[in-house]
Amino acid sequence: MGADKKALRKADLRSGILLLLLALAMLGMLADFPMTDSYGGVQNVWYVSPALFPFLIVIGLVLLSLVLIANALRTVRWSSLVENQGFSRWISDDGNFRFASIVLLLGCYVYLLPHVDFFIATWAFLTAFIGGFHVDRRDQLTLQLGLFVSLSLVLGVTGKAAEIESAPMFDIAALVLLALLYLLPRMRFSLDTEQLHHHNQSFWVSGVVPLLLVPAFKYGLLVPMPSEGIAIGLMESLRYALRSLT
Amino acid sequence: MEILNQFSVFGSALLEMMMQPGNVLLLFGSSLLGIIFGALPGLTATLGVALLTTLTYGMSLDTALIALLGMYVGAIYGGSYPSILINIPGTAAAAATAMEGYPMACRGEGGKALGLTTTASFIGTVIGMIFLVALSPMIADLALQFTSYEFFLLAFFGIIISGTLTSHDLVYKGWIAGLLGLALSTIGRDHLQFYPRFTFGMPELDGGIEVVPVLIGAFGIPQIIHVLRSRLTLGQPKEVKRIIPDFADIAKNMKHISRSALIGVGIGAVPGVGEDIAGWVSYGTAKNSSKNPENFGKGEPAGLISSETANNACIGGALIPLTTLGIPGSPPAAMLLGALMLHGVTPGPAIMVEKPTFLIELTAILLLASLAMWINGIYLARQVIKLLRVPAAIFLPIVAVLCVLGSYSLGLNIFNLYLMIPIGVAAYFLTEMKYPIAPLVIGVILGPMADENLRRALMVSDGSFLPFFTRPVSVILILVVLLTILSQLPAWKRYRRRKRGLPEADEGDNPFLNHSD
Numbered sequence: 141m142g143a144d145k146k147a148l149r150k151a152d153l154r155s156g157i158l159l160l161l162l163a164l165a166m167l168g169m170l171a172d173f174p175m176t177d178s179y180g181g182v183q184n185v186w187y188v189s190p191a192l193f194p195f196l197i198v199i200g201l202v203l204l205s206l207v208l209i210a211n212a213l214r215t216v217r218w219s220s221l222v223e224n225q226g227f228s229r230w231i232s233d234d235g236n237f238r239f240a241s242i243v244l245l246l247g248c249y250v251y252l253l254p255h256v257d258f259f260i261a262t263w264a265f266l267t268a269f270i271g272g273f274h275v276d277r278r279d280q281l282t283l284q285l286g287l288f289v290s291l292s293l294v295l296g297v298t299g300k301a302a303e304i305e306s307a308p309m310f311d312i313a314a315l316v317l318l319a320l321l322y323l324l325p326r327m328r329f330s331l332d333t334e335q336l337h338h339h340n341q342s343f344w345v346s347g348v349v350p351l352l353l354v355p356a357f358k359y360g361l362l363v364p365m366p367s368e369g370i371a372i373g374l375m376e377s378l379r380y381a382l383r384s385l386t
Numbered sequence: 387m388e389i390l391n392q393f394s395v396f397g398s399a400l401l402e403m404m405m406q407p408g409n410v411l412l413l414f415g416s417s418l419l420g421i422i423f424g425a426l427p428g429l430t431a432t433l434g435v436a437l438l439t440t441l442t443y444g445m446s447l448d449t450a451l452i453a454l455l456g457m458y459v460g461a462i463y464g465g466s467y468p469s470i471l472i473n474i475p476g477t478a479a480a481a482a483t484a485m486e487g488y489p490m491a492c493r494g495e496g497g498k499a500l501g502l503t504t505t506a507s508f509i510g511t512v513i514g515m516i517f518l519v520a521l522s523p524m525i526a527d528l529a530l531q532f533t534s535y536e537f538f539l540l541a542f543f544g545i546i547i548s549g550t551l552t553s554h555d556l557v558y559k560g561w562i563a564g565l566l567g568l569a570l571s572t573i574g575r576d577h578l579q580f581y582p583r584f585t586f587g588m589p590e591l592d593g594g595i596e597v598v599p600v601l602i603g604a605f606g607i608p609q610i611i612h613v614l615r616s617r618l619t620l621g622q623p624k625e626v627k628r629i630i631p632d633f634a635d636i637a638k639n640m641k642h643i644s645r646s647a648l649i650g651v652g653i654g655a656v657p658g659v660g661e662d663i664a665g666w667v668s669y670g671t672a673k674n675s676s677k678n679p680e681n682f683g684k685g686e687p688a689g690l691i692s693s694e695t696a697n698n699a700c701i702g703g704a705l706i707p708l709t710t711l712g713i714p715g716s717p718p719a720a721m722l723l724g725a726l727m728l729h730g731v732t733p734g735p736a737i738m739v740e741k742p743t744f745l746i747e748l749t750a751i752l753l754l755a756s757l758a759m760w761i762n763g764i765y766l767a768r769q770v771i772k773l774l775r776v777p778a779a780i781f782l783p784i785v786a787v788l789c790v791l792g793s794y795s796l797g798l799n800i801f802n803l804y805l806m807i808p809i810g811v812a813a814y815f816l817t818e819m820k821y822p823i824a825p826l827v828i829g830v831i832l833g834p835m836a837d838e839n840l841r842r843a844l845m846v847s848d849g850s851f852l853p854f855f856t857r858p859v860s861v862i863l864i865l866v867v868l869l870t871i872l873s874q875l876p877a878w879k880r881y882r883r884r885k886r887g888l889p890e891a892d893e894g895d896n897p898f899l900n901h902s903d
Contacts, residue, residue: 148555151819159562166569169584187844190576190583193837197572200565204558211556238615243811246607246786250803253790266783273614273779342780349784353791361441363795 248292257369266346420460431461479661489685504763514702529735548658567829607810650696654703668696
C-alpha cells in the first residue's frame with residue numbers, strides 16, 4: 141500500500157473519530173428537543189417532532205463513521221492517532237506555513253472589517269496577502285502576516301473594551317499598518333530587482349482593487365460597505381463635489 | 387397547436403431579450419466573465435455563479451438569469467483554454483479535454499483545438515437545451531402526482547447518488563458528506579414547529595444557514611488555499627494565432643457529438659453529478675468505441691470534441707431536475723437554485739402552473755448564452771489567454787476579497803462571513819481527505835425539503851411507514867437507493883469483478899471515476 145493511501149487512512153481514522161464525536165454531540169443536544177411533550181401549544185408526537193430528521197442523520201453518521209474507522213484500522217493502528225510531529229515541525233513545512241498564513245489572513249480580515257474602513261482594510265489585507273505570496277519570501281510573509289494579525293487583534297480587543305465598532309483612529313492605525321507593510325520589507329530585506337518589482341506591483345494592485353470594487357458595489361449595486369470610514373467618506377465627498385459640478 | 391404556441395412564446399422571448407441593448411451587453415459580459423472564471427485555475431463555474439448571484443440580487447428575474455446562465459455556460463467552456471494551452475484544466479469539467487487538446491497545441495494546432503472546443507461546446511449546450519425543453523414538461527407533469535413520500539425519497543436519492551458518483555476514494559465518504567450537508571440544513575428554527583435546532587442561543591442562526599455563503603465558502607476557500615499552498619505555476623501558454631472553427635472536423639465527428647450530448651444530458655440529469663464526470667465518461671466512451679484508440683492521447687479531435695460536447699450538454703441536463711423537481715443536477719445548478727429562490731421563484735413541478743412560460747424563457751436565454759459563448763470564444767479567446775499569465779498569487783487574493791464581499795452583500799450580514807470562513811476551511815480539509823463537496827452542497831439545499839416532506843408524509847399516515855412501500859414511485863425510488871447502496875458493498879464488488887475476470891481492485895477505487903486506460 142502506497143504512502144499516500146496510508147496517510148489517507150490515517151486521516152480517515154482521525155476524521156472518523158471526529159465525525160463520531162460530532163454525531164454523539166448532536167445526539168446529546170437532541171435529548172432536549174420536544175419528542176412527545178407539547179411545544180408552542182401543540183401536542184407533539186414522535187413523527188412530527190423536530191428531533192426526528194436530525195436523529196436519522198445522527199444514526200447515519202454514527203454507522204458510517206464506524207465503518208470508516210473500521211476500514212482505516214485495516215491499514216493503520218490506533219497508535220497513529222497520537223503520532224504527532226509537533227507544532228514547530230509542522231509549521232516548518234512550507235506548505236503548512238502557507239496554509240496557516242492564508243487562514244490567519246482571511247480570519248483577521250473578516251475580524252477587522254467591522255472596525256476599519258473597508259477600502260483601507262482591503263488594501264492592507266491584499267498588500268499582506270499578495271505581497272507575501274507574490275514576492276514569495278518566507279521572511280517577508282512572516283513579517284506581513286505578523287503585522288496584519290497584530291493590528292487586527294489590537295483593534296478588535298480595543299474596540300470591544302471601549303465598546304465601539306469603528307472610529308477614525310482605527311482607520312488611521314490601519315493606514316499606518318499599510319505604510320509599514322509597504323516600507324518595512326523594503327528596508328529590512330535585501331530584495332533583488334524582481335522581488336522589488338513584485339513587491340511594488342503587489343502594493344499598487346492591492347490599492348486598485350478596492351478603488352474599483354467600492355464604487356462598483358456602493359454606487360453601482362447600492363450595497364453599503366461593512367464599515368465606511370475616512371477613505372470611503374472621502375469618496376463620498378468627491379462624488380458629491382462631482383455631482384455639484386454637473 | 388400547443389407546439390406552435392410554445393414556438394411563438396420562444397420566439398417572442400428571444401426577440402424581447404435581443405431588443406434590449408442592456409440585456410445583450412450583460413449577456414456578452416457575463417459570458418466573457420464566465421470564460422475567464424473557467425480559464426483561471428482555482429476558479430470554478432459554481433463560484434462564478436455564486437458571486438454573480440449576489441451581484442444580480444437587485445435585478446429582475448430575467449436579467450439575473452441572463453447573467454447567471456451566461457456565466458455558467460461560459461465557465462464550463464472556459465476551462466478548456468488552460469487544458470489545451472498549458473495542460474492544466476481550468477475547471478474539473480475540462481480535465482478530459484487536456485488529454486487531446488494539449489498534444490494538439492504542442493504540434494502547433496492550438497487554434498484549431500480551441501475552435502473545435504468552442505463549436506463543440508456550442509452544439510452541446512444547444513442539444514442540452516433541446517432536451518430540457520422536450521423532457522421537462524413530461525417530467526413536471528409526472529412530478530405533479532408526487533406527494534411528500536416521493537419528494538422525501540427523491541431528496542434522499544439525490545444525496546446517495548451524488549455521494550456515490552462523486553467520491554474519488556471510498557464511496558461512503560460521499561454519503562458522509564451528504565449527511566453533513568443535511569446536518570447543516572437542520573440548523574435554525576424548523577419550518578413546522580419553529581423550534582430552534584442547534585442555534586446555541588444565537589439569534590443569527592434562527593433563520594438557518596444561508597446557502598450562498600456556504601457555497602462560496604465551500605467552493606472558493608479550498609481552491610484559494612490549495613493553489614497558493616501548492617505554489618501552482620501555470621507555465622507559459624502555447625502560442626495561438628487564430629481560433630479556427632474547423633467545421634469539416636465537426637461534421638466528420640457528428641456521431642461522437644450526438645453520443646456525447648446524450649451522455650452529457652443523462653449525467654447532468656442525475657442530482658449533484660456534474661460536468662467533470664460527463665466529460666470523462668464521454669471521453670472514455672469515444673476512446674473505447676473508436677476504430678483507432680491508439681490515436682487517443684496524441685491529439686485526436688474526436689476525444690476533444692466528445693469531452694467538450696458532453697460537459698456543455700450537461701448544463702441542459704442539470705436544469706431538467708432543477709426546473710421540474712427543484713433538485714439541482716450539478717453544483718452550479720445548485721447555485722442557480724439558490725439564485726432563483728432569492729428572486730422568489732421556487733423551481734419544482736408547480737412552476738409549470740405558476741409560471742407557464744418560465745421554461746421557454748429559460749431555453750431562450752440558454753440559446754443566447756451559447757451563442758454569446760461561441761462569439762466570445764472565437765473572437766476574444768486570444769485576449770482571455772493573456773490572463774493566464776497573471777500569477778495565481780495576484781488573482782486568488784482578489785478572489786478572496788470577492789468571496790468576502792459577495793457573502794456579505796447578501797443580507798448585509800457580517801455573520802455570513804463568520805460562517806463562510808470556517809466552512810471554507812472545513813471544506814478544504816474534507817477535500818484533502820478526499821471527501822467530495824458536491825453531496826455536502828446537495829445536502830444543504832435538499833435538507834429542508836427532505837425534513838418537511840418526511841414529517842408531512844408521516845403526519846398524513848399517522849406515523850405509518852407503510853405508504854412508502856405501497857406507492858409505485860416510492861417503491862421504485864427505494865429499490866434504486868437500495869441497489870445503489872448494495873452495489874457498493876465490498877462483497878458485491880468482489881463478485882462482479884470475479885465474474886468479469888478483472889483483477890481485485892484497491893478498496894478505494896470508485897469505478898465511476900476510474901480514469902485509467
